[in-house]
Amino acid sequence: MTERLAGGRSGGRHRAPSTGPGRKVKLVAFVLVPLLLLTLGAYLLFKPDGGSGAPVACGDERVPLTITASPSLAPALTKAATAFDEGTASWVDGRCATTTVVSADPNVFADTLRASLEAGGGANAPTAWVPDASIWREVLGRRPELSTALPRTFPVVAVSPAVIAAPRPMAEALGWPESQPSWAELVELAKAADGWAAKGHPEWGRVRIGWQDPLRDAASLTAMMSLSQWATDGAETVDDVRRGLLSAHSALASLNLEQEKVMAGLTDTKTTPEDATKQAMLFPTSEREVLRYNATKPRIPLAALYPSDGIHPNEVPLITVHADWVTDQQRAALDRFAVFLVTGAENKLMAADGWRTPRLQTEADTAQGVVASEPRFTPSGPNAWSLAQSLQGWTALDRQGSVLVVLDTSGSMNERVAAAGNATRLDLAKQAIADSLPLFSDRTNIGLWTFSRQENRADHTVVLDLGPPSRNVGGETAVQALQKSLDGLRADGATGLYDTVIAAAAAAQNAWREGNNTIVLISDGKNEDPGSASLEQVLAKLEPLAGTERPVRILSIALGGEADAVTLRRLADAAKGEAYVAREAQDLGKVFLAALTD
Structure with missing residues (x-):
């Protein structure tokens, strides 16, 4: 078992060197289970009988636990939870647990957690999450609002290489x-x-x-x-x-x-x-x-x-949700459940289902198609940023369709961000675009618009029309032209949001190509054009987009605390898209990548 280190990475494991030809062994720190050992120590010190051996009872009141688990884990965890609730293993301050295991894949859990965070809790609010691999924590962590609710440090209760x-x-x-x-x-x-x-x-x-x-x-x-x-x-x-x-x-x-x-x-x-x-x-x-x-x-x-270069294993974490609705008593009970899974007889349930112990031990052998002594080397796990970058590069090469970035260049985008080296919001947006769009192949049309309110002309400016990245634009490739244009962007004026969205939707439909056609809308404010279309008129234009033979979806990004996140969500929902929030401007880069790889 490993403990998650700062930045969401775990130390790589190094086991016995290979005797195979040409294999190089990388020397990487092997971090052994400090988090669970601390939990186990606390359990032994403060066990239900207080160390005296005196019998204890659970009491009439129970501590409710709602654990969302990946479908591959839910059956075994349900059996373990039943055993956990029946005895006094879950005893905390005179109360024992009543544990409910809900089966759901990571995307469904993300929707449930997001809705619970927005509502401040509720009947379906989860207290813990057990995905089939800890990397799903980093997938969800690409969204800042979910990252805060999912701690980077957690016990690992099983592993599958x-x-x-x-x-x-x-x-x-x-x-x-x-x-x-x-x-x-x-x-x-x-x-x-x-x-x-x-x-x-x-x-x-x-x-x-x-x-x-x-x-x-x-x-x-x-x-x-x-x-x-x-x-x-x-x-x-x-x-x-x-x-x-x-x-x-x-x-x-x-x-x-x-x-x-x-x-x-x-x-x-x-x-x-x-x-x-x-x-x-x-x-x-x-x-x-x-x-x-x-x-x-x-x-x-x-x-x-088991590639000798290594692949980070599928570690099964028990992640206690960090939210106001999760009590200290529930956290303590969940810590006990993690210990129960690893040290109790229920550990055999996991082994029978094909999982290894947290220390990569297994009784399976080559007769069953696996090698017990492998993997010899497992690299450290990724963080949300490196994951998003790798996904962007991987998916961009095979993506079909179009990506039209529509960027707010109103005066508020000149605001400087101390946490990002005093760069402006516009600087951060330009960097995110420069790092991402050049990775797309000609299977994807790319384009860039900017917008701020203008008198006597359209609020938007076409920086780069939608088209293949390698096409000729003024004697150079579209990507080269885009990079030069980004350097020259300036922020000024008010936010002309609504008319721009209508125009962008029409342009994306006109330039539609087979595949995933997306508008990435980035704004740090709200519509400030009193002569523009109303929100209801914009929504009426967007809603038919998803049902046509040439569908276009909108991925909106609300940048900073002053952005009209509610309206941006309504725009995205109308076009069957997704809404993202980067409340801290320095998070824009990873949120932009998350939008492109969702």
């Missing part, structure tokens, strides 16, 4: 279980024209690697981080980053893999085992999924590959 699943014959051709491939080896093999022939199996054809949606599968997300880091190591410019990611992307046969279909293909009796193997893909998943699949005794079992 993130792995590359391969049909066992293919894994053995790569040297499994004695040795593990590096990212470089996997990418080189996938790009090689002779494919599996290099490993003595020309009948299998090319080496095919697929990827699930990283925002739906934790192992794919952490593997994406590791592969991206390898691909961009040493990159100094945006172009270097883009080239590295393109090189890695070009090795992948699919970016929309569905794990269930791949596994079903291996068990399909309509094809021979030889043909099924030839059609199979290697793909990121959790070790737990490999164990569960192999437990069905398939004709072609899977094996778990």
Whole structure:
């Protein structure tokens, strides 16, 4: 078990060095369970009998706990919660717990938590969250309002290494279980024209690697981080980053893999085992999924590959929500539940379901498709910022559609932000745009508008029309022209919001292309044009957008405490989009990235 360190990162784990050829071991701090050990110590010191052995009773009043858990964890946690509530393990100050486990994926939990924060609590307000991987905390933490409610320090109650699943014959051709491939080896093999022939199996054809949606599968997300880091190591410019990611992307046969279909293909009796193997893909998943699949005794079992470069494991955290509705007694009871999960008999429930202990211990072995001594090295976990940057680079290359950024350049954007080195709000917005839009490929049209109230002409200014990033604009690429234009942007005047939104929606529909067509609307104020359309008129124009054959959605970002966040949310909701809030201007960069990668 590890404790989350400052900045949301955990120390990398270093285990016994490999004896495999060409493997380099990275020396990284191994941080062992300080948080849970402290909790366990407190439990033993202040256990229900006060150390005297005297019997205690729970009392009539109970401490209610509502724990939202990922669907893969909910059944085992429900059984554990029942045992926790039946005895006195949950005893705190004369009261025991009544624990309710709610099954929900991270996106649903995010909506519930956001609604609870806005309402100040309520009947459905969660007291704790147990996702199937701690990286989901960083995914939700890209939104500042959710980040505050989700502490970066928490106990880890189970672990499943993130792995590359391969049909066992293919894994053995790569040297499994004695040795593990590096990212470089996997990418080189996938790009090689002779494919599996290099490993003595020309009948299998090319080496095919697929990827699930990283925002739906934790192992794919952490593997994406590791592969991206390898691909961009040493990159100094945006172009270097883009080239590295393109090189890695070009090795992948699919970016929309569905794990269930791949596994079903291996068990399909309509094809021979030889043909099924030839059609199979290697793909990121959790070790737990490999164990569960192999437990069905398939004709072609899977094996778990552990890239020698490392992938951060799927650590299962118990995160106590930091909010006014969570009492000290509930926090103490949740600490006891974490100890109960790790030290009680209920720990076997997790092990039986394919999870390892927090210290990566497991009784599973190669007969079940896994290697107990792996992973030898696990890198430190990402924070919300590095995660958003990696997601932006990963998704931008494959994204289709359009992104039109509509930026407020009214006078209030000149306000300086002390926490950001005294840069202005406009400076921060320009930097966010400069760091992000150049990563898009020509599969996505990009454009930039600015707006402030103008007399006798439109409130908006077209800085860059929607179009492919590589198109020619005045003798240079659109991206180069965009970078120069950003340098020249100035803030002045009042906020001409409503007419600009109507015009941007029309422009985005006119330039619509197959895929995800999005307006990213950034404003730090409210509409200050008395002669403009009313809010009701704007909403009436936006509402039909989502239902047309050329849908356009709006992602609004309210920047700073003076922004009209309520109106910006209504604009986003009308177009079936999302509303973001960067109450601290220095958060704009990561909120902008969150909007582009949602």
